[in-house]
Amino acid sequence: MTFQDFNFNEHLAEGLDAMGYTTPTPIQAMAIPVIMTGKDLIACAQTGTGKTASYLLPVLNKIGEGDKSHINTLILAPTRELAQQIDQQVEGLAYFTGISSVAVFGGGDGIVYEQQRRAIQNNVDVVIATPGRLIAHLTSGVLKMDRLQHLILDEADRMLDMGFYDDITRIIRHLPADRQTLLFSATMPPRIRQLANSIMRNPEQINIAISQPAVGIDQQMYRVFDNQKIPLIKKILAEGNFLSTIIFSSTKEKVKEVYKELRSAKLKVMAFSSDFKQSEREEILRDFKNKTLPIIIGTDALSRGIDVEGIDLVINYDAPPDPEDYIHRIGRTARAATTGTAITLINHRDEHKLRRIEQMIGKPVPQKQLPEELGEAPGPVPERTRHHNHNDKRGGGNRPSGGGKPSEGGENKDPKKRNKKKKWPRRKPKGDGKPNEGSAPAPSSPVTE
Structure with missing residues (x-):
C-alpha cells in the first residue's frame, strides 16, 4: 500500500510528496480509511508509529474539499511542545492546500496571547491547543466553535494523567454534538474508556502494538x-x-x-x-x-x-x-x-x-x-x-534494623526491658498517714507499643 491508494486531493498529495511520505505505517494504513468514512475512532498506538499523520491527513483532505470560513478542527494536546509539533506538521502537510492553523498554549507573554486571539478571530481552519489556554480563549468570548466538524484528542492518557479530565469535558460542552471525534492514546486505562463513552458515538477501535518498544x-x-x-x-x-x-x-x-x-x-x-x-x-x-x-x-x-x-x-x-x-x-x-x-x-x-x-x-x-x-x-x-532495600540510599546492602545502640555484648538491648512500664509516685496518705481502706492501686503510665 502507498499513500496514493487513499486518493487524497492533489494539493494534499503534493504536500506528501514534498515531505517524502511514500508508504503508510500500520496505524496510518488502518486509521486513515476509518476516519475518511466519518466514523468516530479510538486508536491505541505507541509513540513513534506515525499516529499524528494518521489523523491529520484524512482531516486535512476533508477540510480541503469543504468550506473554510470557520474553525473546522480542534486538536487537544497535553503539552505546548506537542501542540507546536502538531502545528508544524499541519504546516508542512498542508503547504499547498491553503489550510491554516494555530497552536494555542500558555506560558508566553501578552504578545503570544494576542497573536493567538487574532488567528482565532480570522477563523483559522485548525486549532491545536492545550486545554488550559483554550479555556481562557473560550471564556473571553473570542473563540466560537459552533460549526466545528472534528475533535481530536492526542495523547489522551497523558492529558488525564496531568489532571485535564474536567477541562476536557468543559471544552466539549462548547462543541456541537454533530461532529467526528478521534481519540489517540498510547494506553487505555479505565478513565480513558469512561471519557470515550461519554463523548463518542459507536467508535471504531484500533490497537497497534500496545506497550511494546519499537523493534529497532x-x-x-x-x-x-x-x-x-x-x-x-x-x-x-x-x-x-x-x-x-x-x-x-x-x-x-x-x-x-x-x-x-x-x-x-x-x-x-x-x-x-x-x-x-x-x-x-x-x-x-x-x-x-x-x-x-x-x-x-x-x-x-x-x-x-x-x-x-x-x-x-x-x-x-x-x-x-x-x-x-x-x-x-x-x-x-x-x-x-x-x-x-x-x-x-x-x-x-x-x-x-x-x-x-x-x-x-x-x-x-x-x-x-x-x-x-x-x-x-x-x-x-x-x-x-x-x-x-528500597530505602537504601547507596543502592547497596541492607542496613541493620532497630536503630538502637548496641549493648556491650554486641547485641541490641531487649526492647521489652527498654520499654519497661513506669509507675506514678504513690499518693500521699491522708489524715493519719495510713492509706485508705479499699483504695485502688496507683495507675501506671501508658506505654506505646
Whole structure:
C-alpha cells in the first residue's frame, strides 16, 4: 500500500510528496480509511508509529474539499511542545492546500496571547491547543466553535494523567454534538474508556502494538551503584559514536545534578525543564533538532513532548516509576523504522521497577557488563528480599534494623526491658498517714507499643 491508494486531493498529495511520505505505517494504513468514512475512532498506538499523520491527513483532505470560513478542527494536546509539533506538521502537510492553523498554549507573554486571539478571530481552519489556554480563549468570548466538524484528542492518557479530565469535558460542552471525534492514546486505562463513552458515538477501535518498544531499539541495562552512574554515562558518551542523545531522569532536581556533572566534563549538553522560559525551551529543542546540540537532559514530560527523528541514544539515568513511561522514553529513538540504543541504569532501589518493565514488554532487558575501571557492580536483588532495600540510599546492602545502640555484648538491648512500664509516685496518705481502706492501686503510665 502507498499513500496514493487513499486518493487524497492533489494539493494534499503534493504536500506528501514534498515531505517524502511514500508508504503508510500500520496505524496510518488502518486509521486513515476509518476516519475518511466519518466514523468516530479510538486508536491505541505507541509513540513513534506515525499516529499524528494518521489523523491529520484524512482531516486535512476533508477540510480541503469543504468550506473554510470557520474553525473546522480542534486538536487537544497535553503539552505546548506537542501542540507546536502538531502545528508544524499541519504546516508542512498542508503547504499547498491553503489550510491554516494555530497552536494555542500558555506560558508566553501578552504578545503570544494576542497573536493567538487574532488567528482565532480570522477563523483559522485548525486549532491545536492545550486545554488550559483554550479555556481562557473560550471564556473571553473570542473563540466560537459552533460549526466545528472534528475533535481530536492526542495523547489522551497523558492529558488525564496531568489532571485535564474536567477541562476536557468543559471544552466539549462548547462543541456541537454533530461532529467526528478521534481519540489517540498510547494506553487505555479505565478513565480513558469512561471519557470515550461519554463523548463518542459507536467508535471504531484500533490497537497497534500496545506497550511494546519499537523493534529497532537495542535495549540494554547496567546494574550500578549510584556513584557509578555519572562515570558510566561519561564513558558511554565518550566511546560511542552518538550524534544525538537524550538522558531521562524522574525528577527535575536530578536533571540539574546530571547537567552540572556532564557540563563540568566539557560535554555540550543542556537541561530541559519546565522551570525554563518558553523561549529558552524552544531554543533548546531547535538546537537539538538541528543537531547543533548533541545532548539534552529532561524528565518524563520530555518523553511525551518531543518529536525528533535521528536520535541515536536514550539513557535512563533512573528507571521510570511507571513502566509505560519506559516505553515513551525509549520510544524517542528508533522512530520511523530507524534503529537506536536505549540504556537503563538500575540500582537496588529500582529492581522492582525493572521487574515491572520486563513483565510489560514480555522479556528481560539484556544486562551489559560494567567496565572494570568503574569497580564491582551490584548483583541482582533476590525476589524475596527486594522490598527490604528500597530505602537504601547507596543502592547497596541492607542496613541493620532497630536503630538502637548496641549493648556491650554486641547485641541490641531487649526492647521489652527498654520499654519497661513506669509507675506514678504513690499518693500521699491522708489524715493519719495510713492509706485508705479499699483504695485502688496507683495507675501506671501508658506505654506505646
